[in-house]
Amino acid sequence: MAKKDAVIETRDLTKVYNGLVAVDRLNLRVYEGEVYGLLGPNGSGKTTTILMLLGLTEPTAGSVQVVGWDPRRYPLRVKAQVGYIPDRVGFYDDLTAWENLMYTAKLNGIPRREAYRRVDEALAWVGLSEVAHRPVRTFSRGMRQRLGVADVLIKRPRVIIMDEPTQGLDPESAREFLDLIRTLKKEGKTILLASHLLHQVQAVCDRVGLFHKGKKALEGTVEELGREVLGTSHYVIVEVEPDARHLVEPLRGLKYVQDVEVLDDRTLWVKSLRDVRPEVATAVVQHGSRLLRLDVELPSLDDIYTHYFQTAAEGVS
Amino acid sequence: MTVARATRVQREGSPWTGLWAVVAKEMADHLSSTRMHILEALIALTAIGTVYSAASAIRSVASLEPKFLFLKLFTVAQEPFPSFVDFLGFLVPLIAIALAFDAVNSEFNQHTLARVLSQPIYRDALLMGKFLAGLFTQFVIYAAIWLLIFGLGVIQLGVPPTGEEVGRALWLLVATVFYGGVWMAVALLFSVRFRQPATAALASIALWLFFTVFWGMIATSMASLIAPIRVGLPEELLAQARWQLALRRVAPGQLYAEILVALLRPEVRSLSIVLPFQLEGAILGQPLPLSQSVLLIWPHLTGLIAATLVLFALAYILFQRQEVRA
Ligand SMILES: Nc1ncnc2c1ncn2[C@@H]1O[C@H](COP(=O)(O)OP(=O)(O)OP(=O)(O)O)[C@@H](O)[C@H]1O
Ligand SMILES: [Mg+2]
Numbered sequence: 003m004a005k006k007d008a009v010i011e012t013r014d015l016t017k018v019y020n021g022l023v024a025v026d027r028l029n030l031r032v033y034e035g036e037v038y039g040l041l042g043p044n045g046s047g048k049t050t051t052i053l054m055l056l057g058l059t060e061p062t063a064g065s066v067q068v069v070g071w072d073p074r075r076y077p078l079r080v081k082a083q084v085g086y087i088p089d090r091v092g093f094y095d096d097l098t099a100w101e102n103l104m105y106t107a108k109l110n111g112i113p114r115r116e117a118y119r120r121v122d123e124a125l126a127w128v129g130l131s132e133v134a135h136r137p138v139r140t141f142s143r144g145m146r147q148r149l150g151v152a153d154v155l156i157k158r159p160r161v162i163i164m165d166e167p168t169q170g171l172d173p174e175s176a177r178e179f180l181d182l183i184r185t186l187k188k189e190g191k192t193i194l195l196a197s198h199l200l201h202q203v204q205a206v207c208d209r210v211g212l213f214h215k216g217k218k219a220l221e222g223t224v225e226e227l228g229r230e231v232l233g234t235s236h237y238v239i240v241e242v243e244p245d246a247r248h249l250v251e252p253l254r255g256l257k258y259v260q261d262v263e264v265l266d267d268r269t270l271w272v273k274s275l276r277d278v279r280p281e282v283a284t285a286v287v288q289h290g291s292r293l294l295r296l297d298v299e300l301p302s303l304d305d306i307y308t309h310y311f312q313t314a315a316e317g318v319s
Numbered sequence: 320m321t322v323a324r325a326t327r328v329q330r331e332g333s334p335w336t337g338l339w340a341v342v343a344k345e346m347a348d349h350l351s352s353t354r355m356h357i358l359e360a361l362i363a364l365t366a367i368g369t370v371y372s373a374a375s376a377i378r379s380v381a382s383l384e385p386k387f388l389f390l391k392l393f394t395v396a397q398e399p400f401p402s403f404v405d406f407l408g409f410l411v412p413l414i415a416i417a418l419a420f421d422a423v424n425s426e427f428n429q430h431t432l433a434r435v436l437s438q439p440i441y442r443d444a445l446l447m448g449k450f451l452a453g454l455f456t457q458f459v460i461y462a463a464i465w466l467l468i469f470g471l472g473v474i475q476l477g478v479p480p481t482g483e484e485v486g487r488a489l490w491l492l493v494a495t496v497f498y499g500g501v502w503m504a505v506a507l508l509f510s511v512r513f514r515q516p517a518t519a520a521l522a523s524i525a526l527w528l529f530f531t532v533f534w535g536m537i538a539t540s541m542a543s544l545i546a547p548i549r550v551g552l553p554e555e556l557l558a559q560a561r562w563q564l565a566l567r568r569v570a571p572g573q574l575y576a577e578i579l580v581a582l583l584r585p586e587v588r589s590l591s592i593v594l595p596f597q598l599e600g601a602i603l604g605q606p607l608p609l610s611q612s613v614l615l616i617w618p619h620l621t622g623l624i625a626a627t628l629v630l631f632a633l634a635y636i637l638f639q640r641q642e643v644r645a
Contacts, residue, residue, distance in 0.1 A: 049644065053643065053644070058433065058436055058437065058643045059642065059643070074330065075329065075330055075331055076330075076332070077330060077332070077439075078331070078332035078336060078439040078441070079331075079332070081437055081438060081439040081440075084437075085437075086433070086434070086437035087434075088433040088437070088644075090430050091430065091434055092429045092431045092434065093429070093434075094429065094431060095429060096348075105340065105344050108337075108343070108344075109337045109341075109435065109438040109439070109440055110438055111336070111337070111340075111439070150434075157438070
């Protein structure tokens with residue numbers, strides 16, 4: 003992806019809650035059109051960071067720019083262009099979905115006619131048109147979450163910030179929700195996503211930042227993180243006939259390959275820095291074996307995360 | 320590593336952006352809520368009941384005292400009913416508290432606060448909008464009740480109200496809204512302070528009970544401590560009575576009661592302690608013109624408004640400092 007301008011930029015952003023450092027000298031850049039995942043265990047400062055980006059919490063130190071404005075000085079301009087779905091997003095239970103969104107439209111100063119249009123559009127976009135005139139009281143968790151998306155769409159934001167958006171959703175609703183995020187990305191929105199549900203972050207994010215005790219410990223694509231934390235970025239799985247063992251040495255000799263493990267008589271596991279499937283295939287054939295299967299896997303964010311925090315914990319003790 | 324210290328920055332944009340959107344939504348909520356419907360029914364029934372009995376009492380004496388009949392609708396009591404203004408003294412605080420005790424904490428509890436504040440508005444607009452919506456709602460309710468009373472009056476008494484009576488009723492309306500404003504600001508403050516609406520409601524009612532039931536006694540005993548009567552001189556008696564009145568006036572209910580007296584009984588010439596020589600030259604029983612009565616209640620009315628503003632400012636400061644996350 004070509005690097006465009008940063009729509010979110012923080013410099014040494016710090017938040018201290020009576021002695022407790024919640025966010026520690028954070029330097030974050032999120033570029034136009036990307037999906038960025040804020041990742042980290044509970045209490046690592048994700049929500050605090052988001053609140054400072056929106057000017058909803060005063061930073062203790064450092065500077066912030068969102069869509070080109072400082073949210074402390076120009077909160078209204080920032081909030082006019084940035085949509086925020088808080089964790090456990092809430093609506094007025096006694097009002098209908100439509101009424102709730104109309105209120106949002108009015109708070110954004112959108113004229114009535116235009117508001118009608120946008121509300122209907124947004125509800126249709128998230129598939130809630132049918133229930134538009136039902137009180138939100140009757141909505142399920144998943145419906146509320148989608149209503150949250152409709153709610154931020156009302157203001158036609160450039161940036162959407164979501165805090166734990168898939169928490170409490172069943173796998174099917176979560177998958178649908180991730181699809182919504184992908185569609186938003188296609189429409190050119192910049193998305194900042196805070197979560198600790200790793201495989202979901204991995205599924206939608208271009209880049210992730212790993213938070214640890216208020217600091218951004220790591221940052222990059224999942225591939226880059228894999229290389230940094232696990233020392234590898236690809237796992238190639240090779241299944242051959244009749245026997246795999248004699249391939250171990252030749253494969254070890256290939257460029258970018260770091261290690262080869264024998265899983266069973268016919269299956270090998272090749273750790274490498276690149277996708278080396280073509281080289282592996284050639285080598286297999288050259289050594290007179292028949293190739294049955296050739297797969298590549300990225301290390302999962304789960305592996306990276308677990309490995310990172312285990313090492314971090316060992317480092318402390 | 321040193322961290323650049325963030326300086327306090329001046330924020331830009333009007334604090335009232337979005338105010339009217341908040342006011343409109345909150346008023347719609349108030350006017351359609353079951354809670355308010357119950358209270359509206361209660362005050363309407365009270366008005367009808369007291370005005371009926373007052374009207375029949377008035378008719379029997381109307382030929383003797385034909386003046387200010389419509390004002391008497393508010394004040395005349397016929398056993399076993401108290402008068403309408405007796406009811407107002409506690410119905411108004413009740414309605415005011417009901418309007419505001421869950422204003423802010425319900426936003427936290429429904430998790431709507433962060434979402435609303437992430438719209439391009441300041442917190443100022445949200446709090447102010449809720450407060451104004453409460454005041455307007457009270458105005459609507461009382462204006463409707465006043466109309467009901469005057470309507471019943473025309474039917475029952477068979478005469479139209481005079482301009483003077485209408486004027487006095489309008490001033491009373493304003494005073495009533497601000498008397499409610501004080502208690503609404505109290506409830507709003509507690510709704511910011513306490514996360515549980517029930518706690519906020521109870522705290523507001525407790526404060527109201529304190530002022531209605533206990534404050535009078537406290538004022539009396541404090542006055543006798545501050546200005547004790549040693550020998551029984553008239554000056555001593557007077558000093559103590561003055562202190563007592565001053566202390567009593569700390570209670571909004573006392574101020575409102577005095578306003579009621581001055582507005583609804585035009586013959587009342589003073590709200591402070593009157594010594595016989597001060598009445599020299601005054602024609603007793605002669606009603607004051609409206610402008611004079613308004614002068615009389617002016618300190619009281621500004622007192623109520625000031626109390627409302629101070630309490631609202633407290634709620635505002637507290638709310639500005641609060642974290643948005645629930
Ligand atoms: N209002 C507050 N007062 C004091 N400390 C706070 C306050 N809000 C947050 N904190 C502290 O700041 C730290 C960071 O909290 P934050 O909510 O940003 O973490 P998070 O990464 O969003 O966690 P989670 O995954 O649980 O949502 C925590 O240690 C928390 O206890
Ligand atoms: Mg959080």
